[in-house]
Structures are given as structure tokens and as C-alpha cells.
Amino acid sequence: MYKNALYRVAENRPIAREVFRMRLLGDTRWITAPGQFVNVRVDGCYLRRPISVCDWDGGGLTLLYRAVGKGTRLLSRALPGETLDLLTGLGNGYDPSAARGRRTVLIGGGVGVPPLYGLARRLALAGEPPAAALGFQTAADAFLAESFLTLGCEVLVATADGSLGERGFVTDPLSRLDYGYYFACGPEPMLAAVHALGREKGAEGQLSFERRMGCGFGACMSCSCETLAGPRRICVEGPVLRSGEVRF
């Protein structure tokens, strides 16, 4: 089910270059799975902005977002105490049960990393901390790596310029890792590479996609994606698709 409610900004500050962590207080009952997203009304923008839930608890939720354009830049100026209008409970989210019993890795690129954190925390709580392979452009863009370590994850980092972790793409360290299941989120070329690598390794997984959205809740068909199983709305039947159904 979906929810439209107001949330109070408790924190909103930079944690990496142009990347902000926002803690919002309010009703989280409708958030049911890591990898779901919220759709944020930004004063001065007509459309809402979709942002993954990085993590949530009974009192509120955390978003990590990069200020890239008009909407996210405006968002980055929200002050603690202000309220934001959100739609929550959007999207299918990851299904952690599918990984059970298999060596699992979370694969994130850039602002694809945040939703994997909520997933990692749940897997760790269940006593199965996954490995985490994180890719960034450069050290200044990197975030959350330490948090994954704290959860007990094995963490592999790659940056395009080698300024943090290994130099190269996230698939470079990943190719040397042994895993049977993966959860991925990041730019589409990364997802394609991850998908190809998974095939090589005989690993299945779940991949989270982005599409420009009209509504975020299934009303407009703006976010459709062709899959082997037919058209899927990224905002309802996604953003997470199974590796067996995606088409690149």
C-alpha cells in the first residue's frame, strides 16, 4: 500500500561531494522492503523526485542523494524542522529471501549504493552479512563504505581513478569474488556488466533500475521497461527486476 504524508527533516547534510544524507521523521509503516523508494515533492518543481529508501526504522527514514539538478539541489537546501511531502511504500523492493543459503554480494555504483545499505543491514541482522562491492568515480564521491564494514560485510571498493580501493569498475574486484546471488543498483551500463558477469559465474540476482518517472505509483506508464516477461513499470513491478527477466 502507498502512503502520502508529511515528514519532518531532522538532518540534511553532505557526506561526500554533492551527496547528502537526509533523515526524515514520520510514518514508515508503508515501507516494507529494502530497495523501495519514496517520491518527494520539491517546492518549485512540478514533478516529484524519486529517491531510494537507504534505511528506515519505526521513527523515520534516511535518504542519500546526489544534488545533480534543479530538484535535488533545492532538496539539499531543506533545513531541519522543515516538512516534506512524500509518497512512501513505492516499488517492489528487493526480496532478500531469494538469496538464502547462497553466498551473496551487494553491488552498488554511485547513488545506487544507498538502497543496498538497508538491505545489508537486514541481511546482517539475519546473521548473513553479505559482501559489498561499491564503485565510485573518485574518493571524494565515495560514501557508506565504512558503514557496510561496521555491519560485518566484506567490502570491495573500486574508483575510476584509483583514488580509493582498486582502480577500475566495480566489476573488476567483483570478477575475482565467488558468489551465488547478487543484489545490484547503479547506472545501467554497470547493471549490464554485472548481469553479464553473473551469467558467467552462474549467479542469479536482482537488479534495481532507474527510469524517468511521471507519477511513481503506476498511473501514467512513463517508466516502462521491456523485459523478457513483457513490459514492466519500473515504479510498480520494479525498480527491482530478476536477473532472469531483464533484457539489455
Add this chain to the structure above:
Amino acid sequence: MYKNALYRVAENRPIAREVFRMRLLGDTRWITAPGQFVNVRVDGCYLRRPISVCDWDGGGLTLLYRAVGKGTRLLSRALPGETLDLLTGLGNGYDPSAARGRRTVLIGGGVGVPPLYGLARRLALAGEPPAAALGFQTAADAFLAESFLTLGCEVLVATADGSLGERGFVTDPLSRLDYGYYFACGPEPMLAAVHALGREKGAEGQLSFERRMGCGFGACMSCSCETLAGPRRICVEGPVLRSGEVRF
């Protein structure tokens, strides 16, 4: 000359039914005459909103406005500490010198009263407190009457329902008053009646008009008014017109 600057809201609260007093701090150098107006940017409205300067000093200015529609209602929610974007120094304003030596009355109706206050204070300072005839719908709508008294003005009040002062129009008490010059501001039917009465009495005066405005500074010709002396832009050659040139 005109000025575009930011002003800090120091006070913004109701002083009569739906009527608010707003005190703004900032540069007032460009305000040169009572009866001039400012054009206020209101977040959420495309056009600015013209409001007369009620009074001003070196540190800031006061606006009195009625919350009638979208823009003024939004304005009434501005909190102390917020900043507003204003154009100041707009319009010609009243020319107090023209009244010199003549028994003078200020005639205001509803939210036409505010600009007359700044004028009254200046006339009083010059040792010539004018009479003030003020008209309102009902007692709950009335404001500023005491302030005129404090300046030493003789104050005549009329309300449509007789709940304050005399019952009737402002022209009722006015018709019994003896005056040689007047300054008026209010709804157009009131101005027409005041103008007619002035003629009867052989009094000259200055009348301040309203027109829906595009810009407020002479660029668009939205606010034109036909006068005996040809077309006048209410925002530049007005809002104050001489009784000798107006046409009803």
C-alpha cells in the same frame, strides 16, 4: 529611481479583519513621497503584488494590506525573519506642497487608507495636521483611525452599517466639512464621489488610483488610464492623479 532589494520581515500581524500590518527592514532611500508603492514578489505567484507604502523611515517601511486573494493570503503567512523581494520607489506619490495654505482633508476608503497615513504624518510634522475622513464597511474592518488622532488630525469615520462613526459613505461626513484641498485613495466609485464633491466645494485635490498591473515600473502598459491630459500609466505617472485631469 527604482530599487530592487530584499527586505526582512520584522512584523506581520492582523490589525483588523483580514487586514495585516507588515513591517519590513531594509533600504528605503528610493522611497521619496507618500503614496508611492512597492511591488512585492510572492513565492507561488507569477506577478508581483503592488502595495502602497503606509509609512517609512530610515530603517524600513510599513505596509497595511488586506488578504483578499491568493497573493495577499500567501503574504499574510510570511513569518518574521523571512526575506521578501521588493521593488521600491514606484509611482509618483502625493505632492504635499500643492496643498500648502489650504484647509486639507485626507479621504480614504478601506485599504485606500494606508498611504494617507504616511502623508498625514508628514503634514503633521510640518505643523499642518490635516483632517482625515475614513470609510470602512463595518467596525471590524476599521484600522488606523486612532493613529490619525494621535497625529493631531480631526478624524471623521463612516461605516456602511454604522457600527463605527457615522452610518453611510465617507462622503457623508465629508460633505459637511469645509476644505480647500484633498488627498484621496480608495475604490473607484468612492474616488468618483469624492471628485464630484470636491467640484461642488471648489476644492482641488489628488486622487490615487488602482489598476491591475503587469510590471509596476512602466514597461508593459498594462495599467493605463485615460485622463484629460492623455493616457497615463498608473504605475509611473500615477497612482496619484490631479483632480483637474481625471475622467470618470
Add this chain to the structure above:
Amino acid sequence: MDTSVKLGELTLRNPVIPASGTFGFGHEMAKWYDLNRLGAVALKGTTREARFGNPTPRVAECEAGLLNAVGLQNPGVDAVVREELPRLRAVYSGPVIANVCGFSAEEYVEVARRFDEAGADILEINVSCPNVRHGGLAFGASPEAAAAITAAVKAAVKKPVYMKLSPNAADIAAVARACEEAGADGLTLINTLLGMRVDPRTGRPLVSTVTSGFSGPAIKPVALRMVFEVCGAVKIPVVGVGGIASADDLLEFLSAGASAVQIGAQNLVDPYACLRVVEELPKRMEEYGIRDLKSIIGRTGNGQ
């Protein structure tokens, strides 16, 4: 306070209808509120065969609106009648407006006939979709083509036929008159305006189809003017669409002559948009001293 209005024989409890393409096939929106609060529900445009529509990105944000080039994605009329309609009927018992699309006169007729049989209450014939080639808009651009589709559909169905007109036609009043003469029971207008945006950094179009359909509050003055013009030119009921987001907007359209309104883009940014207008409406009517909504239809004047 009477908020009911009439579209021909059909009485709507209120004049608020979600517009085609912005409310899915309706049933999914029941997650947000009880659809029976609405005057009617218009379905996503439906073609004979299933269509994926255009490549993404299919939307781009604009000042007070958006561009869309969904391109009539739908599962085809069979699936709609078999799966979507019953799901809607399970949660909603009010009037249903089927949005009929096609790439030929035969397709319009066939899709309309399927909905006619399946129990739709109004057949809204979309001859105005700007987002598909060789279809939609081509039929709505000229009075002759629109009249031909109208006559063909009318001959094949029993339910009222509303022609949905395009603001991109040369003379929308002429198209409207032609539809009326060809037997249309009513008109819906406007569909989206043709618009475009490019990325200022790269110069590339922001929507895959380069140009696409523009709607939202930004287009309201254009839509209102066209509704006013068309209401002055025809006698059949007109459903006004374009940028409506509040009860005040609705009252503008009814004043200009519309018998009911549809709300499109605003549903996307506020899933409660239609419900809000339904709830605001009696308050505004009370404030403005309007007892019966029907009494203000066309009060602005008589066109031109």
C-alpha cells in the same frame, strides 16, 4: 448544495473525472481512495493490439507541467475488457469512460464496439494523440477526418460517443462542429499541446520522440479558451480538460461552458488531486453562493 451534472442522459454525482492516461485503468488508484467519490473514471487509451509505446525517457518536467510521449502503451482491448475492466468494476460502480484509440477507422470502430458491449458508459474517441505516428492526431487535425471517424463509430455502437479533440488542430471549433454534425454525442477537450524540451548542456531532446505532449497547470489558459470557443460553436456537451488542479479551476471551465471536467497531469504529482477537488467543490460553491452547479454552466457568455 447540488454538485451533480449531466452528460446527455447520464448524471454524474459531481463533474470530476480523472483524465485518460493519468489514472491507469482506475483500479490501482483505489489504493489511494474510494473511487466512488468521483463523477466518472476515464481509462487509459486502448488500441486493438497490445502496444509497448515509445522508448523511454517518455516524460520531461516543465514549468507547471510536463511533456509526455507514452505513446498509448496498453495491453490491447481484449486484455482490457477481460482483466482491467472487471478489476475496476470490483471497486467502482460509477460511470466508466473508455478511451478509444486507433490507427485506422476500422480499428476505432472495433475497439469502440468492444467497449460498447463490455459496458463502458461513454466511448471517448481519442483522435488527438500527438505521440503516435500515423494515428491519433492525424484523424483529429481536420474536420473531415474527425467527422468520418465519428460517423463510423456512431454507426457501430449504442453508447454515447465523445470525440476527444486536439489543441493542435488548425481550427478546433471547426473540428468540433464537424463532429457534432456527424452525430457525436459530446466532446472532450483538450488533449496535450505539442511541446518540446532539450537538455541545455547537450542540446539533445529530453524525450525520446523529440516533440511530445505538453500538459499540466501551464496549459490551463489555452484549454479554457478553446473550451469557451467550442462551447460557442456546438450544442452537445463538452468535457473540459487541461491544467485543472483545484475547484476554482473547475468553476472556470464550467463557467466557460463545460458540463464536466477531467483532471490529468495533476494526478501524477498528487494522487489525491481528484478527491481534493471533489472535497473542495462544495466549500467553494458555498463561498460563492452557487447552489446548483448546473446553473453556472456557460455563464461567462456565449462564445466568440
Add this chain to the structure above:
Amino acid sequence: MDTSVKLGELTLRNPVIPASGTFGFGHEMAKWYDLNRLGAVALKGTTREARFGNPTPRVAECEAGLLNAVGLQNPGVDAVVREELPRLRAVYSGPVIANVCGFSAEEYVEVARRFDEAGADILEINVSCPNVRHGGLAFGASPEAAAAITAAVKAAVKKPVYMKLSPNAADIAAVARACEEAGADGLTLINTLLGMRVDPRTGRPLVSTVTSGFSGPAIKPVALRMVFEVCGAVKIPVVGVGGIASADDLLEFLSAGASAVQIGAQNLVDPYACLRVVEELPKRMEEYGIRDLKSIIGRTGNGQ
């Protein structure tokens, strides 16, 4: 960083021009800033005789824009040439675009000739004013009528002739081609869209003329689409107008093919609007890696 652009033989230091009717006759705006910072200045539409224009109210606010029905208020070409132009020349030495209006071909020719002699740099022929009866729009609505005015004016003047086109024409690209064939040196588009608003309380029109001209950021996607279409249809330079309020907006229009832009409504709400864009432009160019503005003109593609 080179922000200069060319309109035929004329070089502008930057492509930013205040649009006709939103900047008076220019000189008064010198109170706000040095007009020599602008690429050019377009004057208020001028007719042969003085005109008061339409009754007030002449404006109404809309979402992200406004309606206007000023109706070509101006003191007549004699007074403009005698009084307004010299006042502008006293504070501004850049290119001046005279906006020529008329109610007959002869009037257009006469007003254009007066400005030609008086030293205007471009004669912008406004065949697209929606706010006067029997004038303006009537000449811009059909390719034939627009071509006839173009040819008549061209035969009478030496300065470059830019035809200002209406978005309310049936086919703006056809009008554009007709003007090009008739000898126009360039085109300006778009003028205002026909729009309307009514008071939701009373149902009465908010502007005295009932329908009026709609402009501002709300119309940008429509203007950009038309500029793109027209640039794909003609070879002469196109000046893009409609909803521009930022350097990013400007870059969208240049990408779509415009050689320069005009800023209209935004001047009314922000007297510094043009100056802001002039100052923002080199910053955006640096950020986007654009060295020479001329190099991005038309980079989106070639129309249609």
C-alpha cells in the same frame, strides 16, 4: 568565451534581447541597468496613429505566466521617432529592433519606412498580435497574407525585415516558408498564445477583451517546439521567444536552431531578467564546455 551571435550581417554581443511590449521604448529601463549590456533592444509595437489600446483590466495572472491584452498602446510612429528613439539613443548605442504594427498593408509599409529612415537596425513586422481586431493576427494567420505583407514591406525599406509569427496560425512552418520566399531576412517567434481566464466566483472574464495573449515560462515548451519546427523549414535566421527566463532556457532555444532570443514576460516580474541571463550565460557556457555560442545553434538536429 564568445557569446556573440549574428543576425544576418548584424553582430550582437550576446543573444539576449528584451521582447517587444515588455520593455517600453527601452530608455526607461536604463533606470535599472546599463542597456549596452544587451544584445539588442526591441521596442513596443508601434502603429501609424497613436492608440490607447484596450480597456483595463488588460492583464491577468496565470500559473507561470500572464494574459495580456494591452492592444498596442503607443503614441504613434511620429512620436516614437521624434521622442522615444532619441531618448533611447541617449543611453544605448546597440542595435534597435522596431516592432511594426498595422491594420493594413499600407500602414505596415509606412510605419516600417519611418523606422527604416530613423535608423532602426531591424524591422520586426508584428503580424501576430492577438489583441487587436482586424489587425495583426489576421495578417499572420495565413501564409498568403503574411507573404503579401513581407513583400510589400521589403519593397519599401533597406533594413533587414523580420516577420514576427503567431503560434495561433494553423501551420507556423508554412507561414514561415511563405515569409522566407517573399524575401524576409529573418523571423521572430512566437508571439503570445490565445488564452483566457475567468473569475471562478462570478464567471466573468478576467481580462476586458475576454480572450487575450498568454505568455511567460508556461509557454516555453510550445515556443521551443515551434522554433525547432520552423528552423527545420527555413534557412533565414530565427529569433526565439517564449517563456525564456534563464541562460539554460536560452541554450535550449539556440540548440533548437534560434540565432538569438527575446525575453518578454519575465522582464515584468524581474526588471533585471535580461541582465541576469547575460551574466549567467558565460558561466553556463563554461560549465557545459561551450566556447563559441554560434557553434551550438541548431545542434539538436534539423527539424522534422
